Amino acid sequence: MIGLNHYLLLGTALFGIGVYGVFAKRNAIAVLMSVELMLNAVNVNFVAINRFLQPDAALGQLFAIFVIVVAAAEVSVGLALIISIYRQRQSVNLNDFNLMKW
Amino acid sequence: MMYYQLLGPEIAVALLGLLVLACGLLLPAHGKNAAGYLTTIGLAAVLAAVILNFSQGAIFFAGVYQIDSYTNFFRILFLSAALLIILMSSRYTGWFGERKSEWFSFMLFATLGMMIMVGAADLITVYVGLELMTISFYILSAYLLNDRLSAEAGLKYLIIGALSSAVLLFGMSLVYACSGTTVFTGIYAALSAGPERPVLLAGMVMMIAGLGFKISAVPFHMWTPDIYQGAPTPVTAYLSVASKAAGFAVLARIFLSVFPAASLDWHPLLAVMAALTIIIGNLTALPQTNVKRMLAYSSIAQAGYILVGLVAANTYGLKGLLFYAMLYVFSNVGAFAVTAAVEVEAGNADLESFSGLSRRAPMPAAVLTICLLSLAGIPPLAGFAGKFYLFSGAIQAGYLWLAFIGLLMSMISVYYYLNVAKAMYIGTSRQEERVTLSFPVQTALWICLFATIFLGVYPGPLSELTELAVRLFIAG
Amino acid sequence: MKIDDLVFLIISGFTVASALGVVLSRNIVHSALALILTFIGVAMLFFGLGASFLGLVQILVYAGAVSVLTIFAIMLVMKPDPASTNPSTPSRATHILGGLLAWSVVVGLGMAIGFSRWPSLPAEPAGFDTVGVLANLLLGNYVVAFEAAAVLLLLAVVGAIILAKGAEKP
Amino acid sequence: MNGFPILSVTLLLPIAGALLITLVPPTREDLIKAIAAACTLGSLVLSLVVFCGYDQVQGGMQMTEAIPWVRDLGVRYALGVDGISIPLLLLTNLIGFSAVYASWHTGERVKEFFLLLLLLISGVMGTFLATDLFIFFLFYEVVVIPIYLLVIMFGSSQRVTKEYAGMKLTIYLLIGSAFLLVGLIILFVKGRALLGFPTMDINTLAGADFPVGLQVFVYCLMALGFGTLLSMFPFHAWSPDGYAGAPTAVSMIHAGVLKKIGGYGLIRIGLLLLPAGARYVAPVIAVLALGNVVYAGIICLTQKDLKYIVGYSSVSHMGYVLLGIASVNLISLNGAVMMMFAHGVMAALFFAMIGNLYQQSHTRNVFDFGGLAHQMPRLAVGFMLAGLASLGLPGTANFIGEFTIFVGAFGVYNVLTILAISGIVITAVYILRTLGGVLFGPRRPEWDHLQDLRGVDMVPLLVLGGAILVGGILPFTIMDPINSGIGQLLGQIGPGQIGGIL
């Protein structure tokens, strides 16, 4: 019998995958995508919780909507940032961006 | 009957932001300064309004939004910080060229986000306000488009920020899963009613982590130096004082109005975090040669001090938290204002650029020295009074070791602060002509100087204010 | 074993697989496509959870707008050979450490979730108008967040334009 | 003086002068010096008025002023003087006044110099006047930063660079004060718990009987903090380097007054609030005091730099003060306070003379000099006076202090006292060697260009030398107030709580 915990576990799994992506990818865009994965995981949580705990309210869905909106904004700004830094460095490789350290 | 006029400040700031944005589109290039004046005047007006009805409060939307003296205190903090920074950046904004007026509007939107954060008594609103602030800061820190450091700072900030806000969100979702609501009061009720769930603790700690990023507490502090160094100096200043304060405001509100229901005793956890933050921040600041970066590490340490107040979680501690957050605005903005002026002169904020400043610009040199010493907690400057509150609270709560670490480290921190003073007072500078400061910058400097000294010599008034603000959380 | 359990397993398996594809593929374009698949999988989960409106929003915003945006960005910054556009960090330590960390987080959360008791699935309330409720919330209690989100979008647009447009060449 | 806030005026006069100086253009050096001189003179006169106006018969805190400052901390801007603080207040102003004149020939950045100097003087005064812990600590640390700036801007680098010396001085003292601050906060918090209301007033806190364990702990913290400032062995490392690096005026004030804050705090705060702790820790302090006297004294024998000699000797003399404080009884405490006064004046005079000599000859090495009494008889008089005072010759205030301390301490720690008294021989040896080496011996033509003291240079010699002699020839003028103050304090503690022979 599938319960809320399974949905949460799925969300956790997606979250973990996203985290790993943030660590492991060199391409800034790929890192951004991994972050999107994490946000989706959160959304899965919200919607599932909403469905299981209070099917007659839409609080979780509301939260999910806000998350989607914010994520969209984040992505657009993020991509713009990546493009502007690409214009300077001709690269989107995060390992190259260490002018400032120590 | 709901006092919607109490939402005035938020609405006003939002409209002001839009107006400034419009100015940028409509006004010709030379008229872009108008945006600055408009912002200044508007912020001043809003600030005055907030101060005037400081004591009024109301609860909106079934507890989703809440105006009280705590909110007002932080509104004042944000607005005055924004005001000071707009003033100090009058010369600096020249580097933004065409995009000057948009810069003002982004600052305003960031301010709006913070105000919403402290006003919100509900996870969703907190989240949206927080993102409003954070995304404005992504843009602001990358705002020097020709500057490689600035762009890099923006990207780094974006990645870490997105990651940690995802963590925060996940924590929120788990808390929501345990309580079934997102309103603080509701969560509190549900938690105190319902059974203890491990997942709740997981949610709590993930929220701590997410907010810990905003206040740059160890180990979520790594981004701070890079972003502070790369971002435009006014943005750095705003980031360090306001965004940090907002993070603390939310953290304190959640911890004190929600988490008491949970069985997890989070004080030792935070105590360790605070100690680490103080130690690492101060130690790493010692060898820095770039003043902005040094101030970044010092701001990490300052975050540790403020966190002590939250660890203590008693009257003195919380008053210390608010007190320190407020004085930190003046001291730190003062320091950054001088740094910005030097940067405009010399092109960078390396320590060499400061050498001999006391001859070329006695007044800014004095201001910088005094502000830094206030950060170090040397009486009779504001920082000392704040630290006194914080550590009285800590000792009252039985965290003697924390007080020891904090005070010892704050004395060690004097070393790197004095290094700047040394460079300014006995260093020799290449060029000899006096540094010229525009009127707004001077105003900002004078305000910071006066506030830093006044709050230290006569902390009475501000402590009364904090008294009102913390009364919500701690009766008597 | 009920049918929708099976459905859930399939969809979740599909979602996780495509998510893995996102982080494992060496070609950035493939990752982007896998990302779209993940979004769609999540959307299907939403449908399964009776959040059809949200599912639509998910498909429109994510699988639509965000993905397209992402692919545009990829095209703008693409290297000549697509094969090695999305390499992983060379340092093995990062992989092992990061993997372990991610894994431990997952395990920790999993334990937390596993050891907590959860209510079983309640019946779907009849004639429950999700959109209406959402609308009421958005323009009611959450109007502040709503307006803030509006400002946020505007801000993001302007900011994105400014950043992407780049500095005026003196 | 009913109504007229004489203490506040005394305290704030130099600060006012500093503010005034900020308005003067840097080029008007004469005006700046005049302002500084006028303000310090005013403070000196006022403190003399206080000294004479103090009613010993009545005793206790007098001329008090109190303004509520921070409500929830129970802090009040409270000033007052009693027999203990009056001589030290006088000392501060004597030295402050002569310090201004000793640095009359400052050539460059006069504005910064006198501004910081005035702030420094006010800060030191404040610690002696404050009767509220918070205000006390405020002033206690105010002085550190001006000193740092003065050292790095106007100091001199001989064995160690002035930057190193200044930073060492500053950080060392600040770290000491960190322990002190923890102690004060503990007192405040516990006092609030015991009394039921927050207060920082020293006398009020004295009413709260802290548990003995706490007293011991906090007294240890204070011994660390104040002891560091008093250059208690082995926490004296900052002292010789610091003095060597500092400009004349700072050495004068630092060795003369600032150190004494440590002893004053140990008596006024440590002993009054934590009698049991004081008694418990006293033997340790006594042993360390011996370390000061003998160890530092013997090191003086090998020093060649005049400032190092005086620096180490001041460390050694502080040992007597510590011994007096450690053997907690009326006589020894009287002696300790008297010794603080005497040593303050003596050290200040010494540094003033050395400064004058160094500023002309640009060397401080004893072996570079010789027979200076030929060229500079007045300077020689100053040196002799200071030197004979520092070896505790009768007729100088130092003898009174040392003798009283010995009498008080001998009954408590026989052996330690005997060993400590051997210090008078050591002191005699190195002081006489130094005086002989610098002043006596054949005339050396290379120093014929040196100018003897004249005009304003005479002021430190007259003021400080006069104080030394008055304190030594008419000891009761200073000892009687001290006696009344200490007696009051011990009475407040109650004889049961402390040891000692009386």
Added chain:
Amino acid sequence: MQDLMSLIWLIPVLPFLAFASIGLLLHRWPRLSAAVSIAAIGASFLLSLLVAIEIFGGDPGRVFEMSVRWLEMPGLKVDMGILVDPLTAVMLLVVTTVALLVQVYSLGYMEGDPGWASYFSYQSIFAGSMLGLVVANNFGQLFVFWELVGMCSYLLIGFWFGKPSARDAAIKAFVTNRIGDFGFLLGILFLAVVFGTLDFGQLAALIPAYHNLAVLLPVAILLFFGPVGKSAQFPLHVWLPDAMEGPTPVSALIHAATMVAAGVYLIARAFFIFSQVPQAMLLIALVGGFTALFAASIALVQNDIKRILAYSTLSQLGYMVMAMGVGAMTAGMFHLMTHAFFKSLLFLAAGSVIHTLHGEQDIWKMGGLARKMPITTWTFVIGALALAGIPPLAGFWSKDEILLGAYAGGYTGLYLLGSLVAFMTAFYMFRLIFTAFFGGNKGGEHAHESAPVMTGPLVILAVLSVVAGLVGSPLTGNYFGHYISVPGVAHHPANPVIMSVSSLLALAGIGLAWLIYQKQSVQAEDLRQRWSPLYELLRHKFYIDEFYAWLGKTFVDSGARALEWIDLKLVNGAVNGLAYLTGWSGRTLRYIVNGQVQSYAIWVVFGVALLLATALMTVFTVLV
């Protein structure tokens, strides 16, 4: 008469006033300074004379005392007081007389010296301090002036500070005295702590009733440290010969007549303590006797006229101390008085010689002075005879009293020793006389008699050296002993055997000296050869100075260097090490922030994992 007594305080105060006025105002006018100084001491002298007359007119028990509050607190009381009894009266008289004469003499001797004014101011402050010491009525005051006279001697020895030797001698004198005062001060502290008072009167009342020898013995011995230092007893005698670097009148006043006698005076003054402790008395007697013999033996071979006199002073002081030790306090004080006169006479005469020979002090470079400067010569001879103890001169009576005391006290060994010393004394004095004044050397061609201002005092002192002994001689019924005596101690009747023996010994000494140095029937050179080891030993003063120097170098200086090393390397090193450690940890920690944004991300998640772990651990421990 009471009004006279109420003026006594002027005696010490006047010279102080003279000093102050010279130091502050008059030092620009040397002659005026000298006048003021001499006027002050003269006034003191007259007052002392009146006081003496008053005291010795009345009955011995009469004591006049007054005091003003000086340093007072519960448990410690030091007054500035005046205590006048016969003992004081004698000292007052001696001190003022010699001081006055010496100052007059100095007018001539210090003619044209650039430091004229300061010289007289020093003289005044010394006189004041010495008188203050004499009239002290408690140990505190005594110690104060005790130290002050020490300082004056420091200043006056180093008066010609241009000479390195003078500088070093001054330092040596002060430091050596300090070592003595160290013990003295301890003794005073003992008294203060045990008896709670320092007042002579009260102590004199308390001590006899106090039988705890365990306390009294250390007190007495510690107090005796003072005299050992001040009166230059062995082993702290080394400073006095060097002190001859000072101007000769100073040597006469301070290092022969008055200050060095202060130690003896202290013993007499505190006799009520010492007399309680036989062991201490024995120690004193032995030290005194040894010093007498030891110094006399050194004096045998010295060639510097002033050093010969200095060593004879040492040995005479040893005599007095020995007298005190054997309980013959009266004799000791008596000898103190007479010695003051004839020894200062000798010094002043020697000074007159040195003055006319432009600083020549080696007796072998003098000779034939008798014809050139008769007054000086004959006064010197008188002084020498007095010192040698030839009847009926002053020295004879007093020395005889001492020998009598030793003999009658049962200290036969000391008696024999004293007699031997008497013989040696006579010998070395006349060795000096025959060589310097009657010798055939050609040193003294250009010598000429000194000015009256110098010879006048010589004559006066010569007279005193002749007559002063009578006051204590049996002929006058021992007037002296009638007034100055230890209550309860019977005075021994004069013993003709002892008298004759001692005078015969003295004559023998003179005769031997005549044989060797005048008639030269025995060549001094041969003696030197024969006894060369002993001679070398004596000539090097038993190598004591060298020994002390070695001690100082090996222990004090190297110890100081070792401590300095510790201070720089360990104490300072610890501080710097901590500082370096802090900075190093900072430099190390900064490299964690390596600029790689993904490593930051790893840290963030690491923190999350850590927090999760702790939280879950707590909750699971709760659950399980």
